[in-house]
Amino acid sequence: MRTPIRAAVAVVAALAVLVPLVWFWYASLVPATYDMAAMGYPDYGGGPAVTHEHGGPRVADLTGPxxxxxxxxxxVARADGSRYTLNGTSPGPVIRAVQGQLVEVTLVNESIPDGVTLHWHGVDVPNAEDGVAGITQDAVARGGRHVYRFVVTDAGTYWYHSHQVSHEQVRRGLFGALVVTPPGSSANDQVVAVHTYDGRRTVNGVPGVSALTGRRIRVINTDAGPIRVWVSGTPFRVLAIDGHDVHEPAAITGEAVLVTAGGRADLQLETAGRVDVGGGAAIGTGSPIPAPKINVDFLAYGSPSGLGFDPAAANRRFAYTIGRRIGFLDGRPGMWWTVDGHLFPDVPMFMVVTGDVVRMTITNDSGEVHPMHLHGHHAVVLSRDGVAATGSPWWIDSLDVADGATYEIAFVADNPGIWADHCHNLEHVPEGLVAHLAYAGVASSFQVGGAAGNVPE
Known part of the structure; x- marks a missing residue:
């Protein structure tokens, strides 16, 4: 009798382990085709409950003029060997416009096998122009084309990149700069798009040291992690961050500027000098110097000025807590990123109504840095680790959140749609580090997966 009893006990023990594992595996499976707006669970931020379906617009209706x-x-997007190019180059052409102008970009997919889109990073475009496959459009298949139209309402330094299989396509070269200048501006500027190809850091696709041709240096970090930028041979000022001016920026010497993945910083050099971006890449002349030990603290840089809204009047308050744990993601076992303790797709959908004032607390306890990027909006940093901002309003669309850090940000919900809110280390997004901001009354028009093969991340 002992052998059957032992066998039965072993079977029961095995089932006690296997049944929960099978259940967790099954629960993690993501459908082959799904509506991103229907995934996860709604988070109302302490405000009244709202839904997508209120007879309002669909995403496809929220177009430019x-x-x-x-x-x-x-x-024209092409597969050129191991790189992807736009009009035969990577980075693609610099698009320049004057504030208030209507921009029209026709994307043609000549030979990108997985399809392609263009996201206008940092530009608060209408939702249908945002370029996120499966959320705001279908991926453009080989031989197809798509037209984007939007008014550039804010002067600043921005960039564009693919948001279809983005972790691969951006790394391989599908990106470029977008520069918007104020009317009448005659700024002597230079775009410095920093990107690493095959392990080698470049400026505008060129390794080593390039010529300095301007005094306003528009640094764009297109890589997956933060970079440190430093200037030698001249004092400098940080004129703008993520396309928004710094109020009364002070002259800087002996400090570096941290530019998060996806972020931008405009530096004004007082005289000719050298700008290093790490990895041996630089512009200017003179011998390289070691990177300064400290970074400019944008929490206190510049002087205060008005925000245009009152963060204390926030009627929705969200927590975006980044962690990591073992589990299943779409049936795959591993160590995955979590949002508010949940694995994708069981992550929050932050629900708002047009006109809401939103405060969001972003906390990172995951063991790695995360550059967090909210589409369609700019937010102001209110505090870091409980220390209130005292300098110029620090407006961001891409925020470097170090391990162990907590930031509080605020913004006005003034751009209806369904918007990605994700890590811009793009490798982290297929590993679960993505949520969305959705407006009441806005319904989806597109599906992830499906016949179009939409794979936004």
Whole structure:
């Protein structure tokens, strides 16, 4: 009798382990085709409950204006060996426009096998123009084309990149700069798009040291992690962060500027000098110097000025807590990123109504740094680790959140749609580090997966 009893006990013990594992595996499976707006669970941020379906617009209805464009560009995406290019180059062409102009970009997919889109990083475009496959459009298949139209309402330094299989396509070269200048501006500027190809850091696709041709240096970090930028041979000022001006920026010497993945910083050099971006890449002349030990603290840099809204009047308050744990993601066992303790797709959908004032607390306890990027909006940093901001309003669309750090940010919900809110280390997004901000009354028009093969991340 002992042998059957032992066998039965062993079977029961095995079932006690296997049944929960099978259940967790099954529960983690993501459908082949799904509506991103229907995934996860709604988080109302302490405000009244709202839903997508209120008879309002669909995402596809939230387009840019009609009319004759002021700037018209065609970008042809190609697979050129191990790199992807736009109009035969990587980075793609710099698109320049004047604040208030209507921009029209026609994207043509000549040979990208998985399809392609263009996301206008940092530009608060109408939702249908945001370029996220499966959320705001279908991926453009080989031989297809798609037209983006939007008014550039804010001057600043921005960039564009693919948001279809983005962790691969951006790394392989599908990106470029977008520069918007104020009317009448005659700024002597230079774009410095930093990107690492095959392990080698470059400026505008060129390794080593390039010539300095301007005094306003528009640094764009297109890589997956933060970079440190430092200037030698001249004092400098940080004129703008993520396309928004710094109020009364002070002259800087002996400090570096941390630019998070996806972020931008405009530096004004007082005289000719050298700008290093790490990895042996730089612009200017003179011998390289070691990177300074400290970074400019944007929490206190510059002087205060008005925000245009009152964060204390926030009617929705969200927590975006980043962690990591063992589990299943779409049936795959591993160590995955979590949002508010949940594994994708069981993550929050932050629900808002147009006009809401939103405060969001971002906490990172995951063991790695995360550059967090909210589409369609700019937010102001209120505090870091409980220390209130005292300098110029620090407006961001891409925020470097170090391990162990807590930031509080605020913004006005003034751009209806369904918007990605994710880590811009793009390798982290297929590993679960993505949530979305959704407006009441806005319904989806597109599906992740499906016939279009939409894979936004």
């Amino acid at each position: 009609s009319g004759e464009p002021d700037v018209a560009v065609t970008l």
